[in-house]
Amino acid sequence: MVEGSYFYWLSWFLWIVYTFFAPKNRTRLLICLYVLLLITLSIHEITVYSFSVSLACILMLIVSYFFVMRQRGKAFIYFAFASASLTMLYAAFHFLLLFDPVWVFAEATWLLALALLFASFALYRSFYDRLLVLTVGCCQGDFLYAFVLKQFSFPHLIGSLSFLDGWALASACLFGWQWLEQLPIYIDARFQKRAREVKT
Numbered sequence: 001m002v003e004g005s006y007f008y009w010l011s012w013f014l015w016i017v018y019t020f021f022a023p024k025n026r027t028r029l030l031i032c033l034y035v036l037l038l039i040t041l042s043i044h045e046i047t048v049y050s051f052s053v054s055l056a057c058i059l060m061l062i063v064s065y066f067f068v069m070r071q072r073g074k075a076f077i078y079f080a081f082a083s084a085s086l087t088m089l090y091a092a093f094h095f096l097l098l099f100d101p102v103w104v105f106a107e108a109t110w111l112l113a114l115a116l117l118f119a120s121f122a123l124y125r126s127f128y129d130r131l132l133v134l135t136v137g138c139c140q141g142d143f144l145y146a147f148v149l150k151q152f153s154f155p156h157l158i159g160s161l162s163f164l165d166g167w168a169l170a171s172a173c174l175f176g177w178q179w180l181e182q183l184p185i186y187i188d189a190r191f192q193k194r195a196r197e198v199k200t
Contacts, residue, residue, distance in 0.1 A: 086137020
């Protein structure tokens with residue numbers, strides 16, 4: 001598929017869901033604004049110390065680090081370890097893909113998304129913690145990958161559309177899993193409500 005296809009389709013889908021179906025509150029407004037900014041900034045880049053960086057990636061890091069800095073003590077230390085693990089996983093996957101692409105038996109974007117997804121499941125139980133460590137790990141991993149390539153004079157855009165595709169797919173899988181976890185609770189609540197209506 002064309003680079004950016006997964007990111008744009010999934011981003012617009014998320015924006016439509018939150019705009020037309022989510023409760024009208026501040027969280028909904030911020031999420032919609034964040035998604036629109038990501039879509040808008042995804043095609044723009046700047047140069048920072050000879051590194052080309054997507055503005056969308058910078059936005060993702062700023063927002064993510066804002067939530068990371070709210071953690072304290074052991075939670076912060078554990079997150080640092082967890083995000084470093086995903087950073088290494090992301091960079092290692094791309095190095096393997098670069099130097100030995102033969103082992104990739106399926107589309108690389110899907111393989112990367114699944115690897116990141118399983119790693120986030122292993123590290124955290126909360127949906128929000130999984131999404132946060134996934135985002136930070138991906139961004140830092142792309143920075144690490146670009147830094148190593150720079151030593152060999154290989155150009156690399158940090159936060160490219162290919163990067164956004166992998167992150168969007170993994171995030172979509174997280175949202176899907178969260179929905180599946182909440183579905184039995186929703187169904188049970190509906191049955192209990194119906195049972196109370198029948199009794200009355």
